[in-house]
Amino acid sequence: MxxxxxxxxxxGKVRNQAPKVDKTERxxxxxxxxxxxxLQYKKRIVNVDPxxxxxxxxxxxxxxxxxVAP
Incomplete structure (x- = not known):
């Protein structure tokens, strides 16, 4: 074999050669x-003001x- x-x-050769890029905010x-x-249930049923x-x-x-009044 x-x-x-x-x-x-x-x-780790390739990883160490690559430039460091900061993580982006998503x-x-x-x-x-x-x-x-x-969420739908809470919005429609639970949080409704009686x-x-x-x-x-x-x-x-x-x-x-x-x-706007002239």
Whole structure:
């Protein structure tokens, strides 16, 4: 049998030659599956104010238009 891989003297050669790159900040992953259903349940059932007469939609408060008086 011949030599299968390189000798231990060359171990880590490529990794040590590569330039060091800092990790980038990434946006948080979206919740999926069971956890998403849990969030929906909390948003729709648990956190609803019983004293509020109107049912608020899922897009409530997303950019109310402000009317400026002339």
């Amino acid at each position: 011949g030599k299968v891989h390189g000798s231990m003297a060359r171990a 946006a948080k992953k979206r919740v999926a599956g069971r956890a998403k259903k849990r 004293n509020d007469k109107r049912k608020k939609g899922p897009n409530f408060g997303a950019g109310k238009k402000v009317v």
